[in-house]
Amino acid sequence: MNRGVEIRELRKNFALTRWTGFSRSVFKVVAVNGISMDVPEGQAVAFIGPNGAGKSTTIKMLTGILHPTSGNVSVLGFTPWRDRRKLAHSIGAVFGQRSQLWYHLPPGDTFELLSRIYSLERSEFIRTRDVLIERFNLGSFMATPVRKLSLGQRMRAEVAASLLHRPRVLFLDEPTIGLDVIARQELRSLICEWNRNDGTTIFLTSHDAGDIEHVAQRVVVINHGQVVVDDNVVAVRRKYLGAKILRVQFHELPRTMLLAGVTMLRESAFEWTLKVDTAVTPVRVVTAAVLDAGSVADIAVEDPPLEEVIARIYSESRKEVPT
C-alpha cells in the first residue's frame, strides 16, 4: 500500500506585521500557493527552488511544525500538524546549518540520548546503531567530541543520528553544504544506499546539482509557492536544456566547422568543447561533421550540468505569471 506523502492543494499565507514608527501595517504573504503531489514510499525527491520560493514552508508543513492555511497532507497516513508526535516516530530530519549532535561530547552520547527521546527498545537500538556505525564508517571517531571532528565526519554522524529510529521518511536540508568533494560524494552515496536498500523516502533540499543528480530520482522545482517542474532527474535535464555538450580531442589540427545550432564553448589547439542545440541540429549530424573535420582521438557526448538547467528553470519560471 502506498502510504508515502500525499499533498492536495496545500496553501499557506502569512500575516506579517510591520511597524513603521507607531503605525502598524499587516501584509499578507502567500508563501505556498496550491501545491499538489504524491510521493510514493521509497522515492528520493529533490525539492529545489530559489530562496523564498516556499520550499522550507512546505517542508515545515509536511513535518508538522507549521499549520497550513488550507489543503490536505497525508504523510504515512498521518496529518502532520494534528498527529505531530505520532508522525515524529517515523520521520527524521537533518539540517545542514543546525546540528542535533551535542558539540562538546562524542557522537555516541547523543546517540544514547536519542534512543531515550524516541523510546527505542534497548537491543533494537544497539543493533541499528552498530549497523549505522559500520555503514557510515563512524567507528574511528565515536569517542571523539564532535567539536574535534571534520565537517565531513560530523555530517556522516549527523545523518546516522537521524536514522537511529529507522524513520520511513527522511528530510535533508542542505546536507552537503560546506563539504569538500570527497566528503560530499561519501555522504551522497550513503544517503543513496539507505534509500535504495532500506526503502527510506528521501526529501532533499539542496542548491548543489551534484546532490540532486546522485541522490534523487525525481526533481520538484518550486517557485512562487507553486510547483513549476515535477519530473524525473534525467527528463528534467534533457527537457529543460535541449542541448548536449560535445567534447572532442583531435590528433591533428582540425578544419573549421560551421553548423547551425552549434556553439563553440571552448577551443584550444586540439580540443573542442561544443554546445549543440538539439532542436536545431540533432547530435548525430554534429558528430558526423566533427568526424569529418579531422582525425578524432576521442569524443564524448554529455548532458549539460544541472546547475545550468536549474538556473534556466528559475529564470523561465520567473517569466511565467502565477495563476
Added chain:
Amino acid sequence: MTTMESAARYFWIARTAARSNLAYAGEVIYRCSFLAIILYIFMRLWTVVYAGAEEDRVGGLTLPQMLWYLVITEAIYLSAPRVASEVDEDVRTGRLAVHLIRPLSYAGGHLSRAMGDRVVRFAINLAVGAVIALVLVGPIPLRWSGIVMFLAVLPAAFLLDFLGMFLIGLCAFWLESTSGLAIIYTRTVMMFGGMFLPLSIYPAALQPILRVLPFASMLSAPGTMFVNPSLTLLKESIVIQGVAVAIFAGMVGIVQSIALRRLFANGG
C-alpha cells in the same frame, strides 16, 4: 611625543570611551530600573530599622542620609568598567606582549579609557539615583565645602579600583581564567568596602581594620564624604588613599616586570 601631546592623546581616548558609552541606551535603562528597585528596597529596610531606633540617627546618619549614601556607593560600584577582562584578553591574545615594551603607555591607555567610561557611567547613575532618592526620602543638606571634599576623594577611589582590576587582569599570565578572581574582588569590595552599610554600622571590632583597607577607600569614604563630610575624614582618607595607591601601583609595577620577564623567557 611631548607631555602635552601624550596628555592630549589620553584625553582623546577618554572622550571616545565616554561617547561610546552613551550609545548603550538599553543598558542604561536596565541599570536605572535596577537602581530604582535596590533603592526602594533599602528605603523600606532602613524605614523599619529607624522606626525601631531610639533617635533619628543610626551610625551617625539620618535615614535620608543613609539612602543618599547608598546612591553614591551604588553609583560608584555600578560604574566599574571591565578592565580586568580586557587586560585578561590582551594577555591571552598576545596583544599585551607588544604593549609591555612600554608599560607606562599600556597602563596609561587602559586608565584613560577606563576613566572616560567610568565618569560617564557614574554621572548617569548618580543622576538617576538622585532623582529616585529625592522621590523616596527627599533631599539632604549639602554644603559646597562638602561637595568639594567629596570630589577630592573620588578620583583616588576610581584609581584604586582601576589598579585592583588591572592587577587581576594581569594574573591571566598565571591563571587559566581570571573571572573567578574578578568575582572575589568585586564581592570583597562590596562587602568590606561598605557598599550597603557605612562603616559606622559594621561590628565595632572590625571597623578599625576595615577603615585602613583599600576597599573602604573606594566606596565608604566617598559615600560618607557626600552625606556627612568632615575634615577629619578628609585627612584620614587622603592618607589612606595615598598609601593604598602607592602600594597598588607598586604591585602593578612588580607584576608587570615579572610578566615581562616571563614573556621573554617563553618567547611570548
Added chain:
Amino acid sequence: MLKSLVDYLQLGAAYLRININAQLEYRAAFYSQIAAMFINDGAWVVFWLFFFTRFPVLHGWSLKDVMSLWAVTTAGYGIAYGLMGNAHRRLAPAIAQGELDLWLLHPRAVLPHLLLGSSIPSAWGDAAFGYVVYFGFVTPDARHALMFVVLSFVVAVVFVGLGITTGSLSFYLGNASTLSDQWRDISITFATYPPTLFEGKVKLLLFTAIPAGFISYLPVESLRSMSITDLLVAIAGALGVLAFGIVMFYYGLRRYESGNLISMNG
C-alpha cells in the same frame, strides 16, 4: 499512564546525565563557576551577618529567618535551572531564532522536552549553597530539614514557571531576551529580602506581576510555622505560577505554528 511517567523520568535522567557530561568536559570552568556562585551568594550572607549584628530583629525576623530565606531561594533556583536550564535565559532567544523547530521534530511534548535540553552549570553552585547554608548555618531538626527539602523543590517549580513565562514573551514581542532577563532578575531580587519590609499595594504586586511572594515568602512562612496548611498554600501558589507559564507558552506556540511570528527563513 504510569508507563509514560517512567518514560519521562528516564528521559529526564538521560538529559541530566548528558548535561553533566557536557559540563564536565570543561571541568575547571565548571567547578570555578560553582565556586563563583558560592562567593556571590556568600557575599549576601556576610551582609546580613553584619546587619543583624547591629540590628538583631527586623519586624520579627532574625538572622536565622533571613538565612532560611536565602537558603530555600538559592536551593530552589539551583534545582530549577540545574535540571531545566532552558527555562533560564536561553528560552527567549531560542524562540525568537526559530530553534523550536528542532524540538517540534521529536516525538515528545515540546515544553518539558525543550526545558530539559540544557543545564546552567552555576546553578549547581546555588543549589549546593542553599543546602550548605541551611544545614550548616541554621542547623535544623529532622522535621525542619524534611520541610526544607520539600520546599526547595516547591521553589524550583516556581522558578521553572517564572522562566517559562518570561521566556514565552518572545512569542508575543519578538526577541524579548532582555525584558525576560530583567523580569526574572527583579523577581529574584525582591525574593531575597524579608517580606515584612513590604506592605499594601507593593505586597499585592509581589504576588502577581513580580512573583517573589511565591518564590520565597510563602515557602519561608511554611518553614517558620511548620504548618501543613501553609505548605499546601505554598504548593498551590507554585503550581499556579507553573500553570500560568504553561498556558502562556502553549498559547504562544499556537501562534508560532501558524507562522505568525516575524522571522521565517526561506
